[in-house]
Amino acid sequence: MGATVISSANAGSNMGKELTIIVPVKAAVPNITAVRLDPVTHNLVREGVPLMLNPYDRNALEFALRLKDKYGGRVITLSMAPPSGKDFLESTIGMGADEAYLITDRVFAGADTLATSYTVAMTIKKLFPGFNLVVMGEETTDSTTAHMPAQVASWLSLPYLYYVVDGEVNMEKGTIKLTRYLEDEGVYEEFEYNMPVIVSVYKDSNPPRDISLNRKIQAKLSGLVKSVTNNELKLDPLCVGLRGSPTIVAKIEDAKPIPRKKQIFKGDPREAAKWLIENLIKEGVIKP
Amino acid sequence: MSSVKICPEWPQVNKSEYKGVWVYVEHRNGVIKDGSLQLIGKARELASKINVDVSAIMIGHNLGDLVKEPIYYGADRVIYIDDEALSVYIPHIYASAIVNLVNKYKPEVVLFAATKRGRELAPYVANTLRAGITADCTDLDIDVKTRDLDQVRPTYGGNILAHIRTPNRRPQLASVRPNVFPTPPRDTSRKGEIIKESLNNLPKPNGVLLGVKSVTRGDSDLPPVEKADLVVTAGRGVSGPEGVKLLIELAKALGGTIGGTKKVTDAGWLPTDRQIGQTGKTIRPTVYIGVGVSGAIQHIFGIKESKIIVAINSDPNAPIFEYADYGIISDYRQAVQALLEVLRSMRKPS
Structure with missing residues (x-):
């Protein structure tokens, strides 16, 4: 495993022609039906919750690794997470990433998508100024906003494209051809962009390779996951965490279903079919 | 201020x-x-x-x-x-x-x-x-x-x-x-x-659209799930593509369309644009008929605004019955075939 360990925060400064792909990932909450919310801020209580790699981020990482397989270069994952996030970042190295960065600081807690994207975008700008691509999952399974790729693009004033399924790099021209799929229109579109560009990967594309346990253990032993705090990043505390978040969760409530008739028929299927059709006719929703 | x-x-x-x-x-x-x-x-x-x-x-x-x-x-x-x-x-x-x-x-x-x-x-x-x-x-x-x-x-x-x-x-x-x-x-x-x-102060395009192509779909003679008044939805209880075909027949007999739960589209029995639920589409048809749908909360989320909810499931404890107006506890094949027969006899020109 020829993973190069980058030890300083100036890692990006000597970047040359090598394709550099950044894959920001999220520690998603595995069982979304058993979460605890803070009674005051209504934010998710992350302490004591086991973290897993957001499933769609694995498709994004696969897309990045396929580009690396084809064109060389390196793939770096990063994530804003509590200190316990080291383990799931080791999984990204187990899948094939060269190195990983854990962005962790109390000051980043309670962030909405604007503050999170600011933190992620500024980290990329500081640590990897010569990057070519930022690749993200289509959305997360726990909060499902799909905001992050566009917001990171906006902070960095770069073009972006969602739902990408395939990419073809031309390092000499510094361009990338991207194919994306718009599920609701049933349409594929092909674009050509100058790099750097920010993309999100369509969740039903690029089925991820397995996580190599050997590589994951290697990552732990060699310390391939680096921690970065705000001591290094020096972001204005007014722009991150709760204070850098314009939105607030004002109230939460249980989703209440519409009252239903709950008439249940058990017995001969023929009788059941007649009973159902009669009722649907009575409701005026099918014609006799 | x-x-x-x-x-x-x-x-x-x-x-x-x-x-x-x-x-x-x-x-x-x-x-x-x-x-x-x-x-x-x-x-x-x-x-x-x-x-x-x-x-x-x-x-x-x-x-x-x-x-x-x-x-x-x-x-x-x-x-x-x-x-x-x-x-x-x-x-x-x-x-x-x-x-x-x-x-x-x-x-x-x-x-x-x-x-x-x-x-x-x-x-x-x-x-x-x-x-x-x-x-x-x-x-x-x-x-x-x-x-x-x-x-x-x-x-x-x-x-x-x-x-x-x-x-x-x-x-x-x-x-x-x-x-x-x-x-x-x-x-x-x-x-x-x-x-x-008028358009002004725009960033450099930085990208060109090289081409657009439409994909053809196998089920394209049926309307998309979000457009139909009646949606028959296949759940995991429908045991494979053959079962889905039977449901398509029912959907056609009722003048509706076909959709599926995440399990069904993940299995490739229906295309993902027919997935109904939180990670798929939200629908509000006049009639929703869930066949072999257990009623996971993520699916219910996408159907709960339907006017009438019908559930057909062999498991009397399936959570979907809690959300249904009309429920039939039965093997889905028998129930769907019986429904097709009733509809045929009703519509037979006399």
């Missing part, structure tokens, strides 16, 4: 300067997306609560008479940009054009239909304005006193509804799931103001 310290990356905003409710109206091949029309209806309701106007925003090239349509559906005003540079959809260019309009007119609310393109555009627009945004709302209200938009969205699997607010920033942006609000009637006698704006 109190001078609360804010992030230096954020512009100071004077909330009282921001007035009006905007809907970004998405269109494709000369047709406006249903989700956008539905939002005009909702925007009307919000705007009348705080006594402001509804404006529809349209951008593109060769728009022609399409710019009149939002008026027919309830907008007071259409603000549009028609420019050759917009003939190709490039996300950051479209988003930047919208940002420029917002900066000029200062609306207090900007709504996007949460289509694939809408979900791509809205966060870039919001972020560039350093404004708050809420994704995939299923309901909206407005606080008459504070003029804060109450943005309701299901979260953590759909069993919790979060009410999101942006008390200190303007505008307030939200993307809204298609089909959670009805489409207002089209009234061609309605009158409104139509304003043409």
